Amino acid sequence: MAYKPQYYPGNTIIAENRRNHMSNNVQKVREISDEDLTACLGHRAPGSDYPSTHPPLAEMGEPDCPVRQMVTPTPGTAAGDRIRYVQWADSMYNAPAVPYWRSYHAAINYRGVDPGTLSGRQVVEARERDMEAIAKEQMETDMTCPGLAGIRGATVHGHSCRLQEDGVMFDMIDRRRLEGDVIIQDKDQVGVPLDRKVNLGKPMTPEEAAKKTTFYRVGNVAYRDDPEAIEWCQKVWELRTIYGYQPK
């Protein structure tokens, strides 16, 4: 029987969602076109070629190195793409992804990524086309609710703000808003206006978000409601304290 990684302890819906994000067991729930994605990211004009920082690896004449022979470069690396980023802010009011879980999702399921986790935002740096693949997957699947999360390169304020009356996470520079029953984005992630309105799809209802979230919180599923997760958390801390964290 093939080895199946066990990603996260716990018997609650939150633990289940965390395992789903880590194992990339996420469902595609909306469609974002490549051009719309490129426009939202704002690193290059939609439809233009990927600018490169070095020639394709195949043309560079790489040195004879066993590691390079073993490791297949990612498409972005092979083409010599620039390193670019996508940064997310997720509302602490039951957004589907916790910043750490976006990092776990990227680090476990993709190669050549540099995820960075901060208190209220999460950034993934990678070669441009690799980063776009990750961003597209995150935008299109149920690990993102367009009302409770958004790509924000600057002025990320919103994670810990109360939601607006319409249930959307506060965005100081109005990159996206609720129009009718869908979220529309008309600025790129740093707030430069776009020449198009990108339809990010319907936001989740509060009930749906409560079921899809990876946030433990009082009012939904508190961390203390998950004895198995607590047990493992305490065990890891104990082992780390006593033995310098050498799990065997």
Add this chain to the structure above:
Amino acid sequence: MVRNASVNKKPIQVEIFPQRVLMPDTAEKLLNGIDKVPGVIRMLIQGPSLPTRVTCGPGTGSPVNHPDRRIINVSGHAFELNIRVGRIQIEIEDRSVKENIRKVAEENLPFPFEFREGFFIRRKATLVDYAKYGFKSKEDNSINLEDERLLGLVDPKANPKDRICMLESKDE
């Protein structure tokens, strides 16, 4: 700020803290409702700002054009709401006014809110206030302000223009 109350009594302060940050329409209705309650001395609204331009990052300087940064009307006075209203602190004449304020909040907020009494807006001048406004005279060491209700409403270092609105109520 409302001038329909005497400031001679010992006033108390209350805060309305809604579960969600308010859209301008709701904020306008709520502020107008509070303004109609007799006994309100002054109120302060607070929340995350809605800037006119992007202030940091590669998009610095781009216009924001936030649709919710707009003019609202309170008690016949129009002012630009440049924040998303997150909390409202009100100084009232005495404890009897408190329940009327709560009733107005219940009528105008479509979601739960916290309502508490406390000390939110300072009443005494600080050193920075004295540095800004000075003394009344060499003999009179009180702060050189015509209306001391302005104290604590804005940061002493900030420009009070466009941040303070004087509302003249009809019963005065």
